[in-house]
Structures are given as structure tokens and as C-alpha cells.
Amino acid sequence: MRYSSNLLAAVIILSAWAAALAQGRTYQLGTTPTEEEIKTRDIAISPDGKELPPGSGTAKEGATIFAQKCAACHGPNGNGGGLARGIVPLGNAKPVKIGFSLVPYATTVWDFINRAMPQSKPGSLTADEVYAATAYVLYRNEVIKETDVLDAKSLPKVRMPNRDNFIPAQPGWKPGEKRPFGYYP
Amino acid sequence: MASHSDRRRFLKRGGALASFVIGTVRSLRGQTPAREAILKDNLAYGQPSPFDNTIRRTLGQATAISDTALTTPLQDLDGIITPSGLHFLMDHVKGVPDIDSKQHRLLVHGMVDHPLIYTMDELKRLPSVSRIYFLECNANNRPIRGPNGESVQNVHGRTSCSEWTGVLLSALLNECGVQKEASWIVAEGSDANKYTMSIPLAKAMDDILVAYAQNGEPVRPQQGYPLRLVVPGWEAIRSVKWLSRIKVVDQPYMAWHESGNNADTIPNGKGLWYRFEVGPNSVITRPSGGQRLPGRGFYEITGLAWTGGGAVTKVEVSVDGGRSYKEAALQQPVHRFAHTRFRFPWAWNGEETVLQSRCTDERGEVQPTVAEAAKNLGVPPDYFYQADHFNGVQPWKVNRDGSVQNALFL
Numbered sequence: 217m218r219y220s221s222n223l224l225a226a227v228i229i230l231s232a233w234a235a236a237l238a239q240g241r242t243y244q245l246g247t248t249p250t251e252e253e254i255k256t257r258d259i260a261i262s263p264d265g266k267e268l269p270p271g272s273g274t275a276k277e278g279a280t281i282f283a284q285k286c287a288a289c290h291g292p293n294g295n296g297g298g299l300a301r302g303i304v305p306l307g308n309a310k311p312v313k314i315g316f317s318l319v320p321y322a323t324t325v326w327d328f329i330n331r332a333m334p335q336s337k338p339g340s341l342t343a344d345e346v347y348a349a350t351a352y353v354l355y356r357n358e359v360i361k362e363t364d365v366l367d368a369k370s371l372p373k374v375r376m377p378n379r380d381n382f383i384p385a386q387p388g389w390k391p392g393e394k395r396p397f398g399y400y401p
Numbered sequence: 402m403a404s405h406s407d408r409r410r411f412l413k414r415g416g417a418l419a420s421f422v423i424g425t426v427r428s429l430r431g432q433t434p435a436r437e438a439i440l441k442d443n444l445a446y447g448q449p450s451p452f453d454n455t456i457r458r459t460l461g462q463a464t465a466i467s468d469t470a471l472t473t474p475l476q477d478l479d480g481i482i483t484p485s486g487l488h489f490l491m492d493h494v495k496g497v498p499d500i501d502s503k504q505h506r507l508l509v510h511g512m513v514d515h516p517l518i519y520t521m522d523e524l525k526r527l528p529s530v531s532r533i534y535f536l537e538c539n540a541n542n543r544p545i546r547g548p549n550g551e552s553v554q555n556v557h558g559r560t561s562c563s564e565w566t567g568v569l570l571s572a573l574l575n576e577c578g579v580q581k582e583a584s585w586i587v588a589e590g591s592d593a594n595k596y597t598m599s600i601p602l603a604k605a606m607d608d609i610l611v612a613y614a615q616n617g618e619p620v621r622p623q624q625g626y627p628l629r630l631v632v633p634g635w636e637a638i639r640s641v642k643w644l645s646r647i648k649v650v651d652q653p654y655m656a657w658h659e660s661g662n663n664a665d666t667i668p669n670g671k672g673l674w675y676r677f678e679v680g681p682n683s684v685i686t687r688p689s690g691g692q693r694l695p696g697r698g699f700y701e702i703t704g705l706a707w708t709g710g711g712a713v714t715k716v717e718v719s720v721d722g723g724r725s726y727k728e729a730a731l732q733q734p735v736h737r738f739a740h741t742r743f744r745f746p747w748a749w750n751g752e753e754t755v756l757q758s759r760c761t762d763e764r765g766e767v768q769p770t771v772a773e774a775a776k777n778l779g780v781p782p783d784y785f786y787q788a789d790h791f792n793g794v795q796p797w798k799v800n801r802d803g804s805v806q807n808a809l810f811l
Contacts, residue, residue: 240576243527246517253518254510255403257646260587260597262654288768306663314757318672319661320405335495337764341597380663381673391604391677398769398777400680400792 259339261327266371268326271365272341278352281345285334294356307378308358320382322359322366322374326350346399347371458487466784472558475686475705480702481533481732481740483561485529485621490663491538491559491637494592498643502619502627503539505591507573507611512716514578521627525611527568533611533739535562535707537679539636539663540791544771544782544809551807553689557795560707561739565631567612570605574649579606583649587656588630597656597795598630598639599675608633608738611644633738634709635677636790638663665789666778668802678709680792681768683716683743683760692763694803697751702729706741710762712739718749722755722796722808723770729758737763755808768793773810782810 239259259268284292296302305317306325319325323365330346332338341349348365354360360374386399426546448454456477461470463623469492474485499520502521510516534622541559549555551768574586579602586605600609610631620626638658651674653659664672683706688694702720706713712735717726731743743758760768771793785791798808 240517241515241578245523245526246519248512248574249508249516254508255515257508258510258648259595260589260648260654262650262652264652297402306661310680317661318664318666319657320655321660321670324655324657324660325655327597328594328661331597332657335593338593348411375629376674381670382672383667384674391601394764394766395680396777397767398774400678400766400769400790 227267248274259327259332261323263323263372265323265368265387268323268368268371269343270368271347272365273344273346273348273351274353274356274365275348275362277344278348278350278355281341281349282352285341285345286349289335303353303356306354306359307381308375317344318378318381320379321374322350322371324352325353326371340371406591406703407497429552434522450733456487456557457787458489458683461489461558462551470559472554474559475555475558475560476553476685476689478686478693479703479742481562481705482616483735483740485563485616485618485624488536488561488563488615488621488624489538489559490623491540493638493662494590494594494596496593497622498592500591500622500627500643501651505627505645507645507647509573509577509629509647509649511587511647512547512580512583512651513574515576515578517573517577519573521613524611527572528774529566530569530610531564531614531674532608533562533564533736534631535560535738536612536631536637536640537561537682537707539638539665539679541794542682542684542791542793543788544785544791545673546786546791550690550809551596552691553684553686553795556690556807557684560705560740561786562705562707563615564617565610565612565620566614566617567610567628567631570609570611570647571607572774573611573647574605574797577649579649582651583761584734585650585655587648587650588639588641588644589646589648590641592643594658596641596643598656598659599650599653599656600639604632604635604677608804634679634711636753639677652678663789666787668778668784676790679707679790681708681710681713681762681766682706682792683713683757683758683768684795685718685756685797688756688799689797689804690805690807694805694806695748696803699746699748702745702747702756704743704758704768706731706743706758706760706765707739707740708762709758710764710766711737712763713760714763715761716741716743717759717761718743718747719757719759720754723794726759731757751801753799753801755796755798757794759794768794 294303306319307317329349351366457529458471461472471490473489514759538559584602612631623699628644630641630644685704706716716729718725729743731744735741774793796808798806
């Protein structure tokens, strides 16, 4: 009897110790990240831009950064050439078919340049450089003016020409529901 | 019944095989250490027979958004499982990252009560499930014309099926305590692009797997080692490889790979907002384009069917170009969101004909012909060359000389 109550006490102490290290509700596995750990990795930018960091840039500044860090792949004028890809067209206000170029939010452009560019060293650009490079891409696509300043406030307000060109395949359809015949493509 | 000469040929072949194995064992002695290691490993990890070791992926057409496309040789495979080394690959992220699983971490955070970081060892201690699921690239089945459109591998080889083992994403999310305002998740990989996808929370809480094993062994690097999301029945671009972060959020993020780089446009130029599920689909893998029937007589027509709707409930085969259909036998058990093998006995009379199959799923959704799909959308059939999620019926024409060719646009 005394043996089992000792064991119980040991189990309670062990559980309390495990709970202090781990926060998983049922299995008590995994560790709690620090605020700093989350902040470093939390790079996804939502359409409303609430995660955007401080900093700013214009297309004019972006042209310099483009020449230094982007032109090697995208071509001196963003036209590509050889194996390289040009600056991707971000679409047209008129509903014409442009494959791989419908971008509904300017935050999408910022997010991708920030996480994936330049290809040789992704994630190495400063926030100011990303704002400037984004401004340059948007300017070259005739979405903003050369002198427009992009920052955490102004970037989410940029209205992309294709903002309203995304439509549901079948209005009202939700995953798991039966679709009308032939409307899967 | 095997004839005497057949048996003798088999014995001769078996003898050759046996001496090959013995030769390998013997040669372990007296080799340089490097060579010895290679020989030992070839024994330690079994290899295909030298008499039948030509089944390979081929380079499919890379697209504007992928640098490498490797397609599964569906015509050479049997049953429903794709060997891991033959799983298709579409590289959207400039190469396969080299990840040490001991250093790999999964962060779950965002709109949760307790954000958590898991090591691979911790994830493997959690309750596990194994499920057989297909993964299909949303650009699969495009009706390619010309030399690239001649085989089932080139046209349909961007679908593969594996047994995936891992933790249910819902279990991880429950451990963290999802807040009630949350409605989506954003999943991120640890490749050079930090590939990102948005997925509705309802699917995440339903059947999404966080998989660390594929067909019984660790997920292959090309498929996301050490950890990948497996999103059953949905376009495979959602099944994020090299998974390292799940953020619980309240809206879709429209990351580059799910908008500008993958948005599907429809004839009026509009982009289709999130679609997710692939439609009911099937294709005859034997006989199929590029093969040649040696002569008239009995053949088993066989192929694969799959659907984002759940289980395949019926596959019909036509041996007269779609004028009449008869039900094929389905390999049992049929798994939901998995490749389903169908088989259909057929005697070829030596005349020209067209073979095709049609899938129906548990929701009653039916695979359309190209003509039906084109009529519905008001487009010419050529439109589907650029369309994603294409699931039209695939006709194969058998010519009098036994050659088989793609008859989609004949």
C-alpha cells in the first residue's frame, strides 16, 4: 500500500515536471517556442498586411537593387533572356487569359520576394530592399507610380488589377459537395 | 499449363539469377573497402531483377512553373501502390533540399492557445495512422499533342499512390488548442522558396496527415523528407513537402504558389479561386499509347481510377470508342482517395478499335469525355491543354497492326 502511494507521488511529480517542459494538452510532447523563435520564422504576409515589418521603398530605389541582385537572372530590364525568367507579368485589368500571372494582392509579391529571392540567397534582403524591389516590380507592371512609397501601411492598399478577377469555380460550392457534371476542370 | 520447354527456360533463367546472387556474395571477399560497402548495400537493400530493371520515370514536359518534371511509368506498374522511387516529381522550388531530420522542427502556432515546436522523435511518439492516398499534380492529364502525348506516362504520369504514415494534423492542432475565430491554416516548407499554401481549417481537422513515412520507410527526399503534408483527394500542390511550419489563421493568404504561379484561368480570363478537389478520373494503363499488341486474342485491359470525391464506386470500360460501356472489376478493398485498380477481360479480333474507361465516384460524380467537358465550359477541346484539373476520358486507338496510340484528337 505504502509502495503504491509512493509510486503515485512519483508519477505526480514526473507529470508536473513534464508539464513544465511541454505544453501539448493530451500527450505532453513538444516544447513551447519563445516569442523570438516564432517572430523569426513567422514570415507569411496576409492580404491585410498585418505581419508587414517596418521599412519602406520606392521603385526608383528598387531599380538599383534590381540591377545589383535581380538582373543576373531576370535580365537588365526585367525581360529575362537565356535561361532566365523576366519579371513575371502581374496581370491585366481586362479579363484576358494570362497564365501564371493573376495576383490578387500586392502582399503576395512582397511575401514571395522576401521569402524566395534572390534565388542564390533567399531571405537575405532587408525589409527596405523588399519594399523597394516590390515597388519596382509593381511599377514595371504599371500598377503604381515610380515615386510611390511602399510601406506596411501603403502596400496592402495597392489595388492589384486582377483583384476582382478571381471567381469561384461554382458559386457556393464547398469542398465535399457534389459538383455539376463536367465542371471539375 | 507450362510446357516442358517453358519450364526449362525458367530453370535456366533461375540458374542465371542464382549464380548472380552467389557471385555477389562471393565477391564480397577480397574487394576494396569502398567496393565492398557498395556490394554489401546492394544486398542489404534489395534491387530489381537484372532481367527486369528498366522501369523508370521519364522527364515529362517541364512547365513555366517547374524546372523538373518526372513522371510515373503507370504502364509498367501493377496494383495500386507506386514504388517510392517511381513517385512523380514536379519541382517548384529549385531543387530538393538536403535536410537532417535530427535538426528538423515543426512549429505549430498562430491562432492557438499553446504554440508548440516538435522534433521528429516527438512526432513519432504521437499516435500514428497509415493511409493509402494518391497524390496528383493539378496539371496532370492535360491533352498533350505530338510526341509528348503518346504515352500514358507522359500524359497521366503525374499521379502516384503510396501508403503514408504519420500523425493526423487534427491531433497536432488539438494539442495546441485552436481558437474559435480560426478558419484556415498556412503550411510552409523548409525548401529554398519556403513554399507556402493555404488550406481551410475544416479539411485540416478532417483527414490531413503529417507524414514521415511512405510505403513503410522514411518519406523520400524528393517527396518531402523528413515530413510532408498529405492532403487526401486534393490537388497535390497543397501537400506541402519538407513541412516545417503550420500557422493557424483566419483567412487564405494567397501566397505566390497558390495565386500568381498556379491560378487557373478560365476562357473569359478570370482566375479560379481555390478549388482543391480533383474530379473523378480513370485511365487504361495497358494497353496504352506507344504499346503494341503482338496479335489477336485474349488481353486483360487494366488501369487506374481515382477521385477527390472519396471512393471510386464504378469504372466502365468501352472497347468500341464509347458507343457501349461495361463494368470493370475493381481491386478490393477500394480505399478512399487512393488509386483504384480496375481489370476487364477482352479478346481482340484484330480489327481497329478504341479503348477507353469512365469513372464514377461515391458522390455520383462521373468523368466526362473531352467533348462533354468542352461543351459544358463552352470552349474548344484544345482549351484543356492549358487547363488544370482536367479529367477527360482518355481514348486509346488500337490499329490493325496492334500499335496503340492516343486517340484524343484523332
